[in-house]
Amino acid sequence: MDSDDKKTIKVSRHKMPEQKPDLRVTNFKEVPLGYTREMAVAEAKRCVQCKKPGCVTGCPVDVNIPAFIRLIAEGRFVEAAQAIKKTNALPAVCGRVCPQEDQCEKNCILGKKGEPVAIGALERFAADYERKTGEITIPEKAEPNGKRVAIVGSGPSGLTIAGDLVKLGYDVTIFETMHKPGGVLVYGIPEFRLPKEIVDAEVAYLVKLGVKIELNSLIGRIKTVDELLAEGFDAVYLGVGAGAPVFMNIPGEYLNGVYSANEYLTRVNLMKAYNFPEYDTPILRGKNVAVVGGGNVAMDSVRTALRLGAQNATIIYRRTEEEMPARAEEVHHAKEEGVQFRFLTNPLEYIGNDAGWVVGARCQRMELGEPDESGRRKPVPVADSDFVIPVDIVIVAVGTMANPIIPATTPGLKTNSRGYIVTQDDHGRTSRERVYAGGDIVTGSATVILAMGAGRMAAQAIHQSLSGR
Ligand SMILES: Cc1cc2nc3c(=O)[nH]c(=O)nc-3n(C[C@H](O)[C@H](O)[C@H](O)COP(=O)(O)OP(=O)(O)OC[C@H]3O[C@@H](n4cnc5c(N)ncnc54)[C@H](O)[C@@H]3O)c2cc1C
Ligand code: SF4
Incomplete structure (x- = not known):
């Protein structure tokens, strides 16, 4: 590390301005406001342009x-x-919702002795600048x-595979069961974390590239995967997510006022x-809202409940804060907004x-025992x-599972x-020929x-297979 690098470390990371907590709980507008x-x-300019950049190793799509970052430092924002x-x-x-603290930023050299470069915030800035200035260019497409x-x-x-394949010259059609494209980006992650206009713009870009989107089309019901292949599609990619809600199977879950997080957020x-x-x-809209779970979905639900007027919005989580899977930033924002946390607590009924309306959650206290198969210490009653x-609304955010409709209607799909x-x-090859998943x-x-x-990986495999390479 040379003396210039040392100087860079001394410059503290620039914090993104954000809406003040007491104001933001009264609206659904985005919390962080973005860099100027x-x-x-x-x-x-804090980035020291490492020759072997650890940040890239931490990025699952090799940005x-x-x-x-150098282009931003030079003021070449669109580039x-x-x-x-x-x-x-x-x-x-990604600049808004990726867990950068566990990926690129975790590996940033500056983080060893100080604070890592704010890679996510810079990614967001560049993408927003391009969108807002309307300087979006359509990349070259193969014939x-x-x-x-x-x-x-x-x-x-x-959306990703659609973009990759259309650029390679494929005729791409997305089938989506909802009336709006985007998956969890539109029906799960709330407006105050990911404004829908951003997802709409990304989808509009793909449509401009030539991707066709058929909405209100539940595959497995309106037609099967085999029917798509028989109709002349050369390959099918299954990117159907895992959105079916999971409950804990405890008494009282069918009372009025008990929601799955999936239904509540949708x-x-x-x-x-x-x-x-x-x-x-x-x-x-309840006064006392309890959300069960400790992941991003639980944080999104509890912060949504606050914005809908809850006076007491509480997270019930059976382990401690240390084991919570939610992004650190979401937990920090939730605390600032007044969310209460009951750790080492588990609902029984x-x-x-x-x-027939829910009025209370009977819970028991937990303590941490030996680590389980996930490596986290197991909660023991x-x-x-x-x-x-006392509660008037309960939101259950303890995970989701696969929807069985596609496997049930696709013989031989393992x-x-x-x-x-x-x-x-x-690369997403499944047990069925010409059928990929990811x-x-x-x-x-x-x-x-x-x-x-x-x-992206499946796009490469499909291209390899269909182009005979
Ligand atoms: C509330 C919430 C908050 C989250 N927060 C974060 C976060 O901050 N950061 C992060 O990185 N991840 C977060 N995640 C996880 C992340 O959103 C998912 O991992 C990601 O969206 C998965 O992408 P996917 O394309 O596999 O599936 P999805 O996003 O689930 O999309 C699947 C799409 O397929 C459609 N579909 C399903 N079945 C059919 C069918 N048979 N026919 C036609 N269409 C069908 C669905 O309607 C949906 O639109 C969050 C998830 C939730 C629920
Ligand atoms: S972001 Fe961090 S790790 Fe990546 S090149 Fe810059 S200083 Fe190095």
Whole structure:
């Protein structure tokens, strides 16, 4: 490390401005506000342009991080966005929701003695700049090759493979069961973390490239995978996610006022229940809201409940803060906004009133025992420790699982014991010829960037197979 590098470390990381907690809990607008040009340039100048950049090793889609950061430092913002887009089709999304602290930023050399470069914030800046200035260029496309590919699901994985294949000259059609494309990016992650206009812009870009999207099309119901192949699609990619809700199977889960996080967030985000009466989607607004779980989905649910007027919005989590899988930034934001946390607590049953509405959650205290198969210490119940928390809404965010409709209607498609599609390699080849899969439906609930990475790998495999190379 030379003396210039040492100077860089001394410059602290530039914090992105954000809405103040007391204001932001009253609206659904985005919390972090993004860098100004000056901040972005100053932050980019912190990067020491490592010859062997650890940050790139930590990026699942191999973004050339030092290259795009250098372009920002030189004020060449649109070129920076184009550099990211060479390997990442959704930079404005990833700049907002990727767990950078566990990926690129974790490996940044500056993090060894100080704070890592704010790679995510810079990625977001470049993508937003390109979108806002309208300087979006359409990349060169190969000549149409006459081959057709059907993509089932328009989440990050389906969108990524669609973009890669259309650029290679394929005729690409996405089939999506919802009335809006984007998958979890539109129905799961709330507006205050990922404004929908950003996802809409990314989808519009793909449509401009030539991707066709058939909405309200549930494959397995309107037609099967085999029918798609028989119709003339040369390959089918299954990027259907793992969105089926999971409950804990404890008494009282069917009381009024108990939601799955999936239903709660879909009503609020995709069906815009927060925008009542402009959108006529009913949603319960409770005073005492408890959310069960410790992941991103739980954080999104509890922060949504606060914005819908909850006075006490509480996370119930059976381990401690240390084991919580949610991104550190989400937990930090939730705390700032006044979310209460009951760690080492597990619900045993929900108590209802005579009219069938939930009024309480009977919980028990837990303590941490030996590590389980996930490596995290296992929560063990403390005897005779039951107590009741008053609630009018409970949101269960303890995970999701695969929807069985595609495997049930695709003979010979191999799944594992949990219903996820089995692939033969990380290029997404399944047990059925010409059928590929990737994203959450293969890995179980994971991350946006991993789902995108799976889409890219499958695009390569499909191209290799269909171009006879
Ligand atoms: C609330 C929430 C918050 C999250 N926060 C983060 C975060 O901050 N950072 C992060 O990296 N990850 C986060 N994740 C995880 C991330 O969103 C997922 O890992 C990612 O979206 C998976 O992408 P996918 O393309 O595999 O599936 P999905 O995004 O689930 O998309 C699948 C699509 O397929 C459609 N579909 C399903 N079945 C069919 C069918 N039979 N026919 C037609 N269409 C079908 C679905 O409607 C959906 O649109 C979060 C998830 C949730 C639920
Ligand atoms: S590791 Fe950090 S300092 Fe080095 S190139 Fe990557 S972002 Fe820049």
